[in-house]
Amino acid sequence: MNLTNRAMTLSEVSLSPAAGLAEAAAFIRANTVLAAAPQVPEIRLHLASEITPIWQATEAWLAERNVEPPFWAFAWPGGRAFARHILDNPGLVAGKRVLDFAAGCGIAAIACAMAAAASVEASEIDPLALAALGMNAAANGVPVALAGDVVGEACRWDLILCGDVCYEAPMTGHIMPWLTSMAAVAEVWIADPGRAYLPRTGLEAFGSYRIETTLELEDRTVRDVVLYRLAGG
Numbered sequence: 403m404n405l406t407n408r409a410m411t412l413s414e415v416s417l418s419p420a421a422g423l424a425e426a427a428a429f430i431r432a433n434t435v436l437a438a439a440p441q442v443p444e445i446r447l448h449l450a451s452e453i454t455p456i457w458q459a460t461e462a463w464l465a466e467r468n469v470e471p472p473f474w475a476f477a478w479p480g481g482r483a484f485a486r487h488i489l490d491n492p493g494l495v496a497g498k499r500v501l502d503f504a505a506g507c508g509i510a511a512i513a514c515a516m517a518a519a520a521s522v523e524a525s526e527i528d529p530l531a532l533a534a535l536g537m538n539a540a541a542n543g544v545p546v547a548l549a550g551d552v553v554g555e556a557c558r559w560d561l562i563l564c565g566d567v568c569y570e571a572p573m574t575g576h577i578m579p580w581l582t583s584m585a586a587v588a589e590v591w592i593a594d595p596g597r598a599y600l601p602r603t604g605l606e607a608f609g610s611y612r613i614e615t616t617l618e619l620e621d622r623t624v625r626d627v628v629l630y631r632l633a634g635g
Contacts, residue, residue, distance in 0.1 A: 423533060426529065426530055426533035427533060427537060429467075429469075429530070430448050430475075430530070430533060430534050430537060431448070432455070433450065433454055433455050433456040433472075433475070434448040434449055434450055434451075434454055434456065434475055434534075435448070435449060435451055435454055436448055436449075436541060437449050437451065439477035439482055439509065440482075440613075440614045441482055441486055441611075441613065441614065442477070442482055442485045442486055442489070442509060442513075444489055444513075444516065445485060445509055445512050445513065445516075445542055446538075446541050446542060447477060447507050447508075447509060447512075447538045447541070448475070448507070448534055448537055448538055448541070449475060449476065449477060449507065450472065450475040450476060456472050456475055457475075457618070458618075459472075469530060470528050470530065472530070473506050473528075473531070474506050474507050474526070474528065474530065474531035474534040474535070475507070475534070476506070476507065476619060477506075477507055477509050478506060478507075478565065478566045478595075478619075479566060479593075479595040479613040479615055479620075479625040479627045480564075480565030480566030480567075480592075480593035480594060480595055480627055481505075481506055481507065481509040481510045481565040481566065481593070482509060482611075482613050482627075483565070483593045483595075483609075483611040483613055483627035483629060484509075484510035484513065484563055484565050484591070484593045484629070485509045485510050485512070485513035486513075486611055487609055487611065487629060488510065488513040488514055488517050489513050489516065489517065492516075492517035492518060494517075495514045495517045495518075495519045495561060496517055496518040496519065497518065497519070497520050498514075498519050498520055498559075498560040498561050499519070499520050499521045499523075499558065499559045499560045499561070500514045500519045500521070500522045500523070500559060500560070500561045500562075500563065501523045501524075501525060501549075501552070501559040501561070501562045501563065502514065502522065502523070502524040502525070502546075502563045502565075503525055503552070503562055503563060503564045503567070503577075503581075504525065504526065504564065504565070504567050504577075505524035505525060505526055505531075505535060505565075506526070506531065506565070506566075507531075507534060507535070507538055508524050508534070508535040508538045508539060508546060509538075510563050510565055510593075511523075511524040511535070511539070511546045511563075512538060512539055512542050512544055512546065514563070515539070515542075515544035515545060515546055516542070516544055521547065522544075522545065522546045522547065523546070523547045523548075523549050523559070524539075524546050524547070524548060524549065525548075525549040525550065525551070525552045526548075526549075526550070527550060527551050532548050532550070535548055536548055553576065553577055553580045554580060557584050557587045557588050559584075559588050560588055560589065561588060561589045561590075561591070562581065562584055562588055562589070562590045562591070563591050563593070564577075564581065564590065564591065564592045564593070565592075565593045566593060566594065566595060566597065567592065568592070568594060568597045568598075568599040568600040568601070569597045569598070569599065570599065571599050574599040574600075574601075578601060581632060582604065582632065582633075582634060583634070584634075585632040585633060585634035586634030587634070589631065590631070590632040590634075591629060591630065591631055591632070592605065592629075592630045592632055593627050593628070593629050593630075594627065594628055594630065595613065595625035595626065595627045595628075596625065596626065604632060604633040605630040605631070605632060605633070606630060606631045606633065607628050607629065607630050608629055608630070608631055609628070609629035610626060610627065610628045610629065611626075611627045611629075612624055612625075612626055612627075613625050613626075613627050
């Protein structure tokens with residue numbers, strides 16, 4: 403995942419270490435555009451693009467502004483595959499309590515809210531991502547509750563969505579035991595575009611989508627995303 407490979411003239415908006423919601427919202431508006439991701443035209447998100455500063459930001463620029471890598475500013479293949487599947491099959495989530503885990507921009511959470519889920523919660527550990535999630539939900543006129551780190555909490559959901567979460571060994575090792583325990587009492591879906599650390603056992607494929615991407619973010623222009631159901635432990 404290559405977010406920081408080039409530099410350009412950048413916005414002067416920055417974040418203080420104790421940035422509040424207003425400052426975070428100003429940063430997001432200054433560094434993104436409200437647009438639909440490819441293949442999911444129903445949903446508008448605050449996204450980085452070729453015309454926005456954060457698209458080509460260097461790691462130094464992000465560090466100066468106390469910004470973590472802005473995964474929330476992109477609609478990653480896993481989330482887009484989930485959104486497309488849910489919008490095309492709304493009965494799969496209608497009436498259910500849904501968690502979009504490590505939600506990023508929140509595209510899957512928003513799709514669930516559009517599909518008449520009973521409740522939708524989106525979790526992220528990055529405060530700026532949570533601010534972007536709230537703005538994205540508001541832009542689409544749907545209710546999404548925001549949560550921080552939920553790993554280790556008791557299950558309060560019927561369905562947990564995990565889009566593109568197995569891209570690093572430490573994260574995968576941290577989350578998979580909890581997700582497996584959740585799968586004993588709820589449905590847990592993983593949308594994976596071929597990441598190296600996806601578990602090799604305990605997964606049942608139930609769908610696949612060919613998702614367009616860009617060489618700015620991936621090493622290819624198309625990712626084949628497989629939707630899996632996780633077996634409970």
